[in-house]
Amino acid sequence: MSARYRAAVLGGGSWGTTFSMVLSDAGTEVSLWARRPELVRAVNERHTNPDYLPGVELPAGVRATTDAAEALRGADFVVLAVPSQTLRANLLDWVPHIPAGTTVVSLMKGIELGTAKRMSEVVTDVLGVGPERVATLTGPNLAWEIAQRQPAVAVAACADQPTAERLQQACMTPYFRTYTNTDLIGCELGGAVKNVIALAVGVASGMGFGDNAKAALITRGLAETVRLAVALGADEHTMAGVAGMGDLVATCNSPLSRNRTFGEQLGRGHTLDEVISTTRQTAEGVKSSESILQLATAHGVEMPITEAVVGLLHKGLSPADAMQALMTRSAKPERYGV
Known part of the structure; x- marks a missing residue:
């Protein structure tokens, strides 16, 4: 046949x-x-x-x-x-x-x-x-x-x-x-932003932090993904599905994830150039983080984890300083900006 x-x-x-x-x-x-x-x-x-x-x-x-x-x-x-x-x-x-x-x-x-x-x-x-x-x-x-x-x-x-x-x-x-x-917009954004969040989770893991810190990054990472998706016209419910939470959980938790593994090396103190030189396959979040932050800025969306990752990758911020910047932000309600 x-x-x-x-x-x-x-x-x-x-x-x-x-x-x-x-x-x-x-x-x-x-x-x-x-x-x-x-x-x-x-x-x-x-x-x-x-x-x-x-x-x-x-x-x-x-x-x-x-x-x-x-x-x-x-x-x-x-x-x-x-x-x-x-x-x-x-x-x-x-x-x-x-x-x-x-x-x-x-x-x-x-x-x-x-x-x-x-x-x-x-x-x-x-x-x-x-x-x-x-x-x-x-x-x-x-x-x-x-x-x-x-x-x-x-x-x-x-x-x-x-x-x-x-x-x-x-x-x-x-x-x-x-x-x-x-919802093509939501599905594409879910796939792109989760790579950036996985980098952050990898950094936390490389620094020796435990499951509480990683769970915080995953859930707050989902929150900022939802904010951006809605601002661009996507359905927020997409982020609770396979293209959103499903992809986020797998990429942030698996040792098979290129972005998570890349972040771990940064968290252990390796420089960006050192990690790139030993990474054979593309960790998409490394370059896309800048574009995602550009999108967020253009639409007035607050994405603190993405901003911290960009600072770490492209602006000389240390892993410790990036984590401190996230933990010392002003107090907010859990759900805002949507």
Whole structure:
């Protein structure tokens, strides 16, 4: 029986490769684009991605190529799995090959530097497509666990419900349960801001603080995420769901989380440059923190944890000073600014 959908996954990192597996297991035909020929050969000949998912056997249906035009040919879904800050430049290269009428799906959880735009807004900018053609797939999606086919959930978000439902159908498997949501703004913000909060939780852990401190950062981090989301027109209830609290809890608590692990190294006293030099994969919150704070400032939203993380990462603030700044803020009611 022929596949119901065809997907081009652009990006051969851990999450792009893992989501290719999910799509294939769901019965979707998959073409995976990666830059490096040796990675493409490993996927096609040995059904593995040794650089990012060592020991994981990929479905034979996942075929890889270094030719973006080949990967994109006839795609119903174009799935973007590159670092957030490289999206615009990559899209400009891919524009001539993206099929008319295809749905563009972002797996990225970041905010563009300079423009402070969400990934769907970058897609719209470059491709000039309508909202019914732009979606995101988000949630507590730690790639290594999903690559082991452990149970996980996600949200297929698009302003157009039928498009969200098609994406849901394309990636629903017995181990990967997908919900739909038309609140694209809220789902994207939940995925982006949680990386910044996870950095803060990692710093607290690296400094030796316990579960009380980490729980405080997670819950107050959720509060400032809600404030920003509502200011940008999102539904605050989205933040209580898979794309909000679900993703936040997983990213802040798991040793598999790049942002949490990055923050731990900072909390132990390593400099930003030292941590970057030893980190192979992208911790999206490091750069997106500045864009998120820019968004918050433009909309008059108070985000003290995000501000502390920006100070720590980009303005020379020490972990101890950042924590003191948070703990000595003026007294407030628990719920404010929404």
